[in-house]
Amino acid sequence: MQAMRSPADTMPIMPYTRAMNDAASQVSVERRAKKHVKAPVHRWFAVCSPGTEAIVRAELATLGLEPAAVDIHGGVEFPGRLDDGMRANLHLRTAARILLRVASFRARAVEDVFRETVAQPWEAFLPQGCRLQIASTIHGSRLNSRSLLESTIREAVCRRFADQGLAVPLPESAVAADTTRNTKTDAAALTAAGAQAIQARLDSDHIELSLDSSGELLHRRGWRREAVAAPIRENLAAAILLAAGFAPGMNLVDAMCGSGTFAIEAAHIATGTPPGISATPPRTFAFMEWPAFSRPAWDHLCKLAGPVPTDSEIVARDIDPAVLQAASTNADLAGATTLIIFEPADFFDSAPPCPSGLLVLNPPYGLRLDATRDAAALYRRIATTISSRWAGWRYAVVMPDQSLARTWPLQTDSSLRFLHGGLKALALIGKGPA
Ligand SMILES: C[S@@+](CC[C@H](N)C(=O)[O-])C[C@H]1O[C@@H](n2cnc3c(N)ncnc32)[C@H](O)[C@@H]1O
Known part of the structure; x- marks a missing residue:
């Protein structure tokens, strides 16, 4: 059984976070966003309806994005820079959302989760004071409480911002009611409009932390205002x-x-016509709130896709x-x-x-x-x-x-x-x- 205690109370984190604090005072959030989000090649994951993976792969290939060879049920992984993730959101017709893999580590206890999560440069990924949702799935792991896992991640992310004098993400209660939250498949839950979402997947004591770059599900292009009975996504x-x-x-x-x-x-x-800008007015994406987002770069991608x-x-x-x-x-x-x-x-x-x-x-x-x-x-x-x-x-x-x-x-x-x-x-x- 996992002990129900707050890792922030038990971890010797002060010397570590003070060091991080010093570093943050020297480097602006923008520079960190450039270093950690804009410049590197990331692992992205295009979530899709199981059964449609091959079509998503073909779409990625058309965009010049090379899908990873490994077969994953319900999605396709691909490497790419921030611009590539933005292009995937803009162009993929068949994906449901695009996740950015932020961290991957072994986690047998909440202390592991807190230590590794607080060490990630969240201030480079997330906007200050954003509304933040955390969703998780757990399979075959020693840590088996989703609520404890999620609250630990939240605590670590907030600590990361607070230690650097930045506005912390707002507590979940401040996030608009998420009627789609499904206790069985939380990782598939929608991101409430305007919120950011971290998804944690804990499998056999190994955790993958991802940031949702899409926001509202991608099938919500923004033009279907008039629904009839049983519309297809x-x-x-x-x-x-x-x-x-x-x-x-x-x-x-x-x-x-x-x-x-x-x-x-x-x-x-x-x-x-790219699905991401097919409506008038066009829909928005979660990545548009990120510190690394550049409006001119996005406008350029949209212009190329006329x-x-x-x-x-x-x-x-x-x-x-x-x-x-x-x-x-x-x-x-x-x-x-x-x-x-x-x-x-x-x-x-x-x-x-x-x-x-x-x-x-x-x-x-x-x-x-x-x-x-x-x-x-x-x-x-x-x-x-x-x-x-x-x-x-x-x-x-x-x-x-x-x-x-x-x-x-x-x-x-x-x-x-x-x-x-x-x-x-x-x-x-x-x-x-x-
Ligand atoms: C399940 S809905 C189609 C949903 C659609 N694919 C969408 O995304 O909204 C079935 C449609 O078939 C139409 N329909 C029923 N019988 C029909 C018929 N004999 N000929 C043409 N349309 C018919 C209904 O009016 C209804 O709009």
Whole structure:
């Protein structure tokens, strides 16, 4: 059992922190930020939905960022400087957030955690007086209390700032209510708007401390203000499109578009619009508050990433005109209105608008649809419609479970498995009969 005591009361830290204090008085926070954050090559970790790692790897490679060879469930590690981390936040369509690995050490007791954490140059990473969240996961370790681990990290970070006469991060109670905090998977919890977050992963007595560079999850591009029932996350929609081979110049029809997610993501892929600046006004990122952040450097990265013209035809259809109105409002906020044609249409009773392209379908499989009484019948009907009306089109169809996939009658080239609203789901990708 781990003793419930405060490491700050028990550690002989004064001589050490006094020395740090002296050093800090000689070197400004800006210089430390340059030395510890801006200049070095860091380890970054692009968190993603399990099942989409290969797509994230491919996206990183396109950015010239070389993913580490090791396979990690739910993310991809890559080396890079601060600018590279900013580029990952700006460009990755399929990641959920980008973490910056700050420290990695052996920790069998809170004293180890405190000693190693207080030694990190947090003042170079975090803004003074920021609201700070600490989240953790623990597996197979001697130290087995998450609350003790988190409070120790907080105490060490605050001590680090206080010893240098800098404004300490605010206590957790000062952080805006975080309704997404999930006791089982805290490391995946959202960072409250405007807050900074440290994630601690303690595994077999080895701890990894990471700083969340994204802030709000990356799928929150900032343009989806009008939601309909069961919208798909923007980064999952992008992952499905990329897995299905959607690329600039291809045509796309989302025949059950809901809030327009697939069509808007497709418009951004077709024009090379980075997801990080796709909304008006653009979203912000946690790294923008860091002492090492340079607004001119960010503006330069954004300028380099400007959209290009496209000849892709992108059509968003839905049976419900009110839903189409919501999709059109979202497209407007995403700067994609002129790229998308919105059409009210019943999928089972309409023809393709052009000879070929990618047909995307995210049916309302949890609900009853017209005369269709169950999901299996719904998907049979969809397959029949693709066969009879969409000859020569590629398709990507979202479905809730593997048993439905087994009975899917059309030719399939690949599938993508992911979690959708906390439930297992998959997209089948293939081509309708010629
Ligand atoms: C699960 S939602 C799609 C969510 C969408 N992918 C998003 O991100 O918001 C399913 C949509 O299918 C539409 N729908 C239902 N039956 C339809 C039909 N027969 N033809 C076209 N659209 C239909 C519904 O109006 C609903 O907007």
